[in-house]
Amino acid sequence: MHEDDQTMTEEPGNGTLEREAQEWLLRLTSGRATSADADALRRWCSRSSAHAQAFAEANLLWEGLGPVAQGMAKSSALAQAKSARMPALRRRAFLGGSMAASIVAAGYLVARPPLNAWPSAYELAADYRTKIGERQRIAIENGVSIDLNTRTSLNVRHQGDEQRVELISGEAAITVAQTLSRRLTVSSAGGLIHGSDAQFDVRCDGSRTTVTCHRGSVGIDYSGQSVSLGEGRQISYADGGFGSERMIDATVVMAWREGHLVFRGTPLSEVVEEINRYRSGRIVLMNEALGKRRVEARIPLDHVDDLIALVREAYGARVTSLPGGVLILS
Incomplete structure (x- = not known):
């Protein structure tokens, strides 16, 4: 999806924004996104507060239903037919207390979700949970x-x-x-x-x-x-x-017990993967060569985004901030 393809003469309805935001997330997490895509997405989000809010909410939803959405993204029907696109969820369903019931009814809350990207019913019912x-x-x-x-x-x-x-x-x-x-x-x-x-x-x-x-x-x-x-x-x-x-x-x-993450010659791609465990949203690394750079760092758990400043200053990486806590490194 390209920004030029989404030009509209009037403000789209909520359903249209939700669908477009979900399509952007599918593109962003497909593994084929480019820096140009990141720029186009940033411009799309800056069109209005409604655009930015739609993307932020889609990202939060993706945090919960990511594996389902990814599975849909891989289907040929999604790429070829509008009918196979991820259904738009109304804001009231997303923000309201009925969201959990809607997920269960849809069959998404399985015993162990793919990739463990969101809490299963068993995890939610655990004696202790952080x-x-x-x-x-x-x-x-x-x-x-x-x-x-x-x-x-x-x-x-x-x-x-x-x-x-x-x-x-x-x-x-x-x-x-x-x-x-x-x-x-x-x-x-x-x-x-x-x-x-x-x-x-x-x-x-x-x-x-x-x-x-x-x-x-x-x-x-x-x-x-x-x-x-x-x-x-x-x-x-x-x-x-x-x-x-x-x-x-x-x-x-075990440095996390003392409130730190310690990296010694760790590839940046692995560092980003680890940091993502400790923050909402996600950091997306879009530069393969950058991902191979070795990191020596001690990062406080309550300031995990210090990594971004480190990568920007030490490696000259470009950082694009998007709604919903999404940061793109390129």
Whole structure:
């Protein structure tokens, strides 16, 4: 979609603006967007406050229904027929309290949404849940404390002489004393993690779980296999198998507990992906060469957009700001 194609002689109705805003988001997240598209979108948003508001609301909706919209974007019907376009949702449905009911009725609120891009019903019903940018510390028993990172859902269960923690999604740092009244087991994506007198980090991204041992040692059982992870080691498992065990600076992995993100020679593309976990809206990287640049930085969690100033000043990147917390780096 090009801006010139959207020229109108009069202010379009809400339905038209909503549809156009959704089409812009489909373009922006298609992987084929260019800097010219970003400029055209910025001009479209600046036409009126209604245009800017429509894009901001579409972006918030995309945060919740992104995988559904992406699936529609990939269908040939979307590209070839108006009838297959994403249906416009009225503002009153989006902003009103009936939105959740509308989503459920439409069948969008499935047990585990694709790409885990929005909270599932199971996540929303968790014993403990943190929102975007939120952290929480809980003590579930004498000798066990858990720090929850951003966008994390977790359940706590007592099963006989075992204390079971279920990490549904997100990231948790767990500290376990040597002497416990009952054994602690952490379950995540089909695997079981256990340890005593240890401190470790568990991160669950969909079907993939990464375990980092900061102190002591932890055991991991997954798909009929078992590994023992020592201090300063990290391993991931997914799709029925373990990845390669590697040495890691656990203080970097767990720096979020102290309110910082630390990057040491990390490609900018990975930094952007990580930063997006901690902010509303999204940062979109549209320059492949820029994405390969290595980043050395320590960024406060309450100022994650400091990354933007860093990239602009250090690499001369161009930054385009759009409604709804969308920032485009090119």
